[in-house]
Structures are given as structure tokens and as C-alpha cells.
Amino acid sequence: MTTLDCELVLMSVMALADGELAPLPPAQVEAHLASCASCRREAEEFQLLARLLTAQQRSAHTENIWPRIAPQLAAVPRRQRASWRAFVLLGLALLGWRSFELLAPHDFGLWFGLVPVAIAIVAFVYLKENPFRINTALQVERW
């Protein structure tokens, strides 16, 4: 058996002991352990380690941090969520612009075409909404 096989067997022993799905089926693991003394020894050491880890109690940390953070929380201004009415007004402004563009007798040129962009920018700055926010899930930063 190669070192890679032994590593896979031991990983399977670990997963099975954890009650999880293992890379190798139990029968194959058992067959390997029956023939590999080194893996048998390491599997026993893993079991002992698991018992040690489970048995070690962690102390109950009773420190109350609320008094530390309460004054800072009180000072945080709550951001008001944008009202739906603001978005309705935005939609109406854009609709108004588009209607005017279609009905107007002559072309107002490039700058008139940039009006909806300006309206959108002003609206998002006023509402302080991030249009590129995709979801509320935080990303775990890679360190």
C-alpha cells in the first residue's frame, strides 16, 4: 500500500468515527487495517486523541461584555431604511423624462439623454442605497 492509500484510509477511519461519510467504504478500511500495523497504530492514537479532546472541558467564560459595548451602541445613529415612496418618485421621474423625450417635437441632444443617469445617481446618493449589493451573506475573508 502506498503512503497515499494509508492517508486515505486514516482519513476514512477519522470520518467514520465522526459519524460522517468516508472517502473509502468501511469494508475496504477494515481490510487495510487488518494488514497494515502502522495504520492500526495510528487509528488507535486517533481514537485516543478524540477521547482526550472530547473529555477536556472548556471553562465557562462568564465575562459580561454588555457594559463595554452599551455606551457605544447608544451612540450609533440608526440608518433609516429608504421609504418605498422614494422609489416611486424615482420611477415617476424617469417615466416623465421618457414621455417628454418621446413627445417632444425635436431632439435635445446627447445631454438630454444623460438626464436619467443623473436622476439615478442623485437618487442613490440621497437614499444611500448600494445598487450592487447582491445578497446579505457576508463573505468569509481569506487570510
Place this chain on the structure above:
Amino acid sequence: MDDSLVIARCRAGDWEAFRYLVERYQAQAIRHALAILGNREDALDAVQQAFLDAYQALDRFDLERRFYPWFYTILRNHCFKLLGRERRRATESLEETEILAATSGLPPEQLIALEQALRALPAEEREIITLRHWDGLSYEELAERLAIPKGTVMSRLYYARQRLREKLTPRSSSGRKEK
């Protein structure tokens, strides 16, 4: 009281309602931060800052999700940022750590050896050992909590345990266990 109700009240401006979440999760948060940082004062600082950041991010929190896994991401990021900077305080000596005697009757020297071995692990491996053995998270829960594939959970746990095992049972160059 349900966490989502508390969060809704906080969003409505009742900052004192946040106390419920702090007092409910602070012990767990401190334990997790301590596992990563190995230093009580740094852990308390990280937890404090994480709760403050979580409060300010409540508007973005999805009420369908559970609070602590979301909060843990914030806490974890703070802890690893602290680790990335120069350490402000030395790791606590074993005399300062609060190690309770195991109810299984394991000898104290064995527990101290385990604690020393844990301290010597890289922070990411120490973290996954803590979450697996003391919080009882499954591989799937670990994968979700740490935002890594399940296969990575398995291999990270394996190598962490392998490192611990080697530290606790050092071998000579012949591969035989030393006494």
C-alpha cells in the same frame, strides 16, 4: 425570545434589545475567539468589536438565517485580522488558562500536554478542532460555517488531528514511539 424578533426591534431603533443577543452568545463567542487568538484580552476585544459591527450590519441580516453563524463570520474575520497584525499581548501561560479537570478523570499532565499541543497549531486548525469537538458541529455545518467545501473540512480536520497526535506522541527517527 426569538432572535429574529430581537433583530427586528433593533432595526426599529431599540438598541437595548441587542443586549439579548449579546448575553445569549457572548460566552460562545469568547470561547471561539480564545481558541483562535489564544489570549483572553485579545479575544474580548475581538468579540466586543464583532458585536458592534454586527449591530451596525443588522440591516443587511437575512432574518431567515440563524444569527450566530452569521455573527461568527464577523468575529472570525476580526480574529484573523488581529492575528495578522503584530500580537499586542503575549499568549497566556498555562497557569493563566482556565482548564477544568476532565470529568473522565484524565490526569492533569495529559490535559496540559493537549493544551500545549493545541496552542502550537495554526489558528485555522485550532479553530476547526474547537468547532468540531466542543461545539459538535458536523462536517456539513463546519463547511457552511467556514465557507469551505466538505472535502476541505475533512482534510483540515485530519491534518489538525495528525499534528496534534504527533505532538502528543513524538517518535524517534526509526518511527517508534518515544517514552
